[in-house]
Amino acid sequence: MKQLTMYCLTIQPKHLKIIKDINYVPVGLGDNNFSGEWIRDNTGENISKKNKYYGEYTFHYWLWKNHLDKINSEWIGFCQYRKFWSLKEENKDSISLKSLKSLLINEIPKDYQNCEVILGKPMPINKLKIMKILKRGMGVVIKNPQSLINKNKRNIKFHFDMWHGKNYLDEAIKLLDEENRKNFNDFVNTETAFNPHNMFICKSKDLLKSYYEIVFNWLKRCEDLFGFDDLSGYGKTRIYGFLAERFMSYWFQKNAKVKTMPIVFYDITKDTNEIKTTIPT
Numbered sequence: 001m002k003q004l005t006m007y008c009l010t011i012q013p014k015h016l017k018i019i020k021d022i023n024y025v026p027v028g029l030g031d032n033n034f035s036g037e038w039i040r041d042n043t044g045e046n047i048s049k050k051n052k053y054y055g056e057y058t059f060h061y062w063l064w065k066n067h068l069d070k071i072n073s074e075w076i077g078f079c080q081y082r083k084f085w086s087l088k089e090e091n092k093d094s095i096s097l098k099s100l101k102s103l104l105i106n107e108i109p110k111d112y113q114n115c116e117v118i119l120g121k122p123m124p125i126n127k128l129k130i131m132k133i134l135k136r137g138m139g140v141v142i143k144n145p146q147s148l149i150n151k152n153k154r155n156i157k158f159h160f161d162m163w164h165g166k167n168y169l170d171e172a173i174k175l176l177d178e179e180n181r182k183n184f185n186d187f188v189n190t191e192t193a194f195n196p197h198n199m200f201i202c203k204s205k206d207l208l209k210s211y212y213e214i215v216f217n218w219l220k221r222c223e224d225l226f227g228f229d230d231l232s233g234y235g236k237t238r239i240y241g242f243l244a245e246r247f248m249s250y251w252f253q254k255n256a257k258v259k260t261m262p263i264v265f266y267d268i269t270k271d272t273n274e275i276k277t278t279i280p281t
Contacts, residue, residue, distance in 0.1 A: 002073040003107050004201075007039070007063075009056055010081035014272040018097070023106055024079065027059055039067075053228060055241035056080070056198045057219070064212040068205055075108050076208065077118070077201035082267040085118075085201070092265040100266055108201070116203045116256040119195035119249065120263040125159040156188040156246055164235045164242050168226070172243050175221040180214070180251075187250040194249040197263060198241060207256055214251065215244055 008015075008024040013034050019026040020037075028034035029041055029051055041059040042048035044066035051058040056078070068076075079085055086103040095103065112118055160169045173185050202208045219240050231237045252258055 004075045004077060004105075005071055005073040006077040006079060006085075006106070006201075007059070008079050008081060009059055012081065012269060012272070013038070015081050015268055018268045018271060019081070022101055022104055029056070029059060050228075050240070053231065053237060053240050054219070054244075055238050057216075057241055057244050060212060061216060064209065064216070068209065068212075071205070075201055075203050076205070078199055080197070080199070081269065083197050083199060083263050083265055085199070086262050086264040088264075089121075089262040090264050095264060095266045097266075097268070097271045100268075103264055105261075112259055112261070114257070115259040116207060117252045117258045118201040118261050119252060119258055120197055120199050121195075121260045122193035122249075123196040124193045125154060125156065154192060156191050156194055160188070160242070160246065164239060168236075168239060169243070169246070171225060172218075172222050175225065176218055177214075180218075183254060184247065184250050188246060191249075194246055195252075195260065196245065198245045198248060199263060200248060200252065201261075202256075204256075210255070211248075211251055215247055218247070219244060 006024045007027050008019045008022075009027045009029055010019070011028070011030040011032060013028060013032050016026055016035070016037060026038050027041070028038035029048075034040060039059075040048075041051070041062040044062065046058070046062045046065070047054065048058050048062070054061075060078075077085065084100070084103070085105050087105065087109060088103055090103060108118075157169055161167065169188060173181055173188070176184060202211075222240060222243060226239060231239055235242070
């Protein structure tokens with residue numbers, strides 16, 4: 001059995017060579033013309049037409065419904081063409097295509113073998129400058145004026161309301177089952193950081209199936225409430241992906257033994273203009 005299957009998600013067909021060079025599985029999302037070398041989210045049972053609103057989760061849905069039981073590896077992971085797992089934190093300005101391969105993981109280190117899920121290092125959300133808060137979320141500040149002087153009041157709910165629309169998170173939480181509704185509500189109202197980018201590495205297929213069943217049933221109920229037609233601007237258009245991102249942090253921490261790992265930022269797009277580009281071994 002293979003130890004790790006790492007899926008690399010992108011919307012650009014020209015990323016194929018680099019993704020294959022780093023020994024990850026190329027996944028093509030969106031409406032671009034991808035060759036047969038890609039895994040797509042638009043075959044079998046799928047929600048690929050919702051990619052504009054769901055982001056990475058249209059692939060997760062496809063995986064859940066069509067392919068999960070066929071994966072022959074101990075661990076299953078997900079990264080993106082601009083965000084990769086690494087054991088070493090590195091400033092994006094210091095990374096080159098040549099150095100990228102040495103930063104990436106192709107197997108799960110021994111220090112992580114005793115956990116069930118790996119999430120990205122938590123992203124603090126309570127350090128925004130006051131001027132940015134006032135510019136972006138005056139309505140949220142009026143509702144929660146203590147947030148200006150007390151950083152602990154700048155919790156996940158405060159941050160979500162500011163960036164993705166006031167009360168969307170509250171209304172979505174009401175659609176969860178009773179246990180998760182209470183616990184997730186406590187989570188977003190007390191935590192001042194979350195594990196970002198909808199990236200995770202999971203050891204158990206059964207755990208992953210449980211997560212997918214809960215999150216997709218919840219998001220479908222959210223669709224019935226929010227729809228698609230009135231979602232404007234990136235922060236609201238991708239609302240279902242952002243809801244899943246916050247729920248992912250909560251659910252895996254509640255239901256699995258979790259460790260965190262750095263995520264490094266490097267956009268491989270800038271290297272794909274040269275057809276012959278390779279990553280040195």
